[in-house]
Amino acid sequence: MYPARFRYEAPRSLDEALALLAEHGDEAKVLAGGQSLIPMVKLRFASPELLVDINNVPGLGYHREAASGVLEIGALCRHVDLEFSDVLGDLRPTMAAAAPLIADPIVRNRGTLVGSLCHADPQGDWASVMLALDGEVVAVSAAGRRVIPVTEFVTGPFQNALRPGELAVEARVPVPRGVPLGRYLKLERRVGDFATVGVAVAVETSDGTVTRAGIALTGVGANNIKAVDAERVLVGSTLDRATIAESARLAAEAAKPRTDHRGSEAYKRHVVRTFVERALHPRPAVAA
Amino acid sequence: MFKRQVTITVNGEARAVELEPRVLLAHLLREGLGLTGTHIGCDTTSCGACTVLVDGSAVKSCTMLAVQADGHEVRTVEGLTRASELHPVQEGFQEEHGLQCGFCTPGMMMSALALLERNPEPTEEEVRWALSGNLCRCTGYQNIVKAVLWAAAKLRPAGTGGVR
Numbered sequence: 001m002y003p004a005r006f007r008y009e010a011p012r013s014l015d016e017a018l019a020l021l022a023e024h025g026d027e028a029k030v031l032a033g034g035q036s037l038i039p040m041v042k043l044r045f046a047s048p049e050l051l052v053d054i055n056n057v058p059g060l061g062y063h064r065e066a067a068s069g070v071l072e073i074g075a076l077c078r079h080v081d082l083e084f085s086d087v088l089g090d091l092r093p094t095m096a097a098a099a100p101l102i103a104d105p106i107v108r109n110r111g112t113l114v115g116s117l118c119h120a121d122p123q124g125d126w127a128s129v130m131l132a133l134d135g136e137v138v139a140v141s142a143a144g145r146r147v148i149p150v151t152e153f154v155t156g157p158f159q160n161a162l163r164p165g166e167l168a169v170e171a172r173v174p175v176p177r178g179v180p181l182g183r184y185l186k187l188e189r190r191v192g193d194f195a196t197v198g199v200a201v202a203v204e205t206s207d208g209t210v211t212r213a214g215i216a217l218t219g220v221g222a223n224n225i226k227a228v229d230a231e232r233v234l235v236g237s238t239l240d241r242a243t244i245a246e247s248a249r250l251a252a253e254a255a256k257p258r259t260d261h262r263g264s265e266a267y268k269r270h271v272v273r274t275f276v277e278r279a280l281h282p283r284p285a286v287a288a
Numbered sequence: 289m290f291k292r293q294v295t296i297t298v299n300g301e302a303r304a305v306e307l308e309p310r311v312l313l314a315h316l317l318r319e320g321l322g323l324t325g326t327h328i329g330c331d332t333t334s335c336g337a338c339t340v341l342v343d344g345s346a347v348k349s350c351t352m353l354a355v356q357a358d359g360h361e362v363r364t365v366e367g368l369t370r371a372s373e374l375h376p377v378q379e380g381f382q383e384e385h386g387l388q389c390g391f392c393t394p395g396m397m398m399s400a401l402a403l404l405e406r407n408p409e410p411t412e413e414e415v416r417w418a419l420s421g422n423l424c425r426c427t428g429y430q431n432i433v434k435a436v437l438w439a440a441a442k443l444r445p446a447g448t449g450g451v452r
Contacts, residue, residue: 001331008309038351039333104421106336109345191420
């Protein structure tokens with residue numbers, strides 16, 4: 001398959017990239033890892049007039065903990081960098097769990113976390129992870145810079161809050177304040193398939209009591225869903241079995257799955273419930 | 289107006305080509321340079337048959353623009369053979385019968401090569417993980433995994449264990 005014709009620019013600096021985006025606005029599309037955009041242009045779901053390839057812009061491949069403790073992920077940080085990261089460590093268990101489950105190993109060599117957020121596929125895994133962690137996106141344009149919470153960044157299926165001329169240069173994850181407990185569980189028919197169901201859980205505890213809880217769902221609605229009621233019941237609890245069961249029930253209630261070739265509505269809801277329970281009981285008792 | 293001049297090192301040789309930006313790397317290799325060892329299977333970023341190495345990293349060449357390889361080093365299955373000697377990865381596939389129809393084989397070999405260059409002593413689990421983006425519809429994967437482990441053993445310097 002050939003994409004329709006487009007113009008191609010590969011700027012060598014951020015300023016040059018922003019100038020191109022400012023000039024071409026809506027007609028330009030940013031190419032980073034390309035693992036969603038190139039399939040889209042091949043299938044001609046997208047036919048941008050101009051592709052602005054940012055792969056030659058230096059200094060965007062980082063992921064690092066800033067002095068403030070905030071985790072910063074540059075626009076060219078690939079999934080593989082996060083999969084084999086020594087930065088995520090024990091502090092970012094939800095991200096560390098998700099990274100090896102993104103697509104397949106070859107796609108992970110190219111694709112980027114920031115690109116995945118921008119693509120805003122409701123079956124994308126990172127948006128759920130970032131919703132659970134209260135992540136943010138830093139958008140830069142020739143006019144300035146703004147920080148957008150992921151809850152506001154993803155505005156609909158395949159839609160994000162970027163304005164014409166803006167480039168998402170970084171994703172940010174706040175500092176965990178307590179002891180972090182987190183997982184990303186994903187049911188897929190085979191490696192590389194979209195999630196039948198994905199569940200991101202990110203909880204922080206202090207002296208055994210939950211101080212912050214994030215739960216978000218992949219593949220069970222028109223968007224990634226932040227299960228706010230399921231989060232709320234956890235806060236203040238000691239993660240006792242009854243509270244976990246209630247949180248799992250509320251998460252399943254928040255899911256809006258549709259019956260399709262990957263499973264029935266009821267099945268997907270059941271998986272959401274099971275995954276929330278499993279994520280919050282990281283070491284279930286095993287019968288001797 | 290749409291054509292661009294790029295220079296890509298393919299299997300060690302600098303190739304200067306003029307092409308439209310919409311040409312995919314897989315198209316350039318197969319149709320532009322006649323390197324038809326790189327197969328296009330699904331054309332939808334799923335099967336991995338078109339896997340090549342770009343700067344040593346496995347990439348689906350149907351999901352990268354050829355212009356993006358400008359100034360970079362690309363290796364294809366044709367680059368494995370040196371002076372008509374099979375590469376140990378190729379030998380492994382022969383010895384362990386790691387293929388049936390052969391369609392996925394070039395992609396499998398390039399993913400295997402990327403793995404072995406990064407991790408010369410992979411476990412069976414690590415081989416399976418590294419190949420999980422490459423689909424084979426014939427073999428059930430068992431012999432492919434054996435082939436890669438065979439190659440790993442062959443590539444290890446003598447005396448470092450795992451000699452078969």
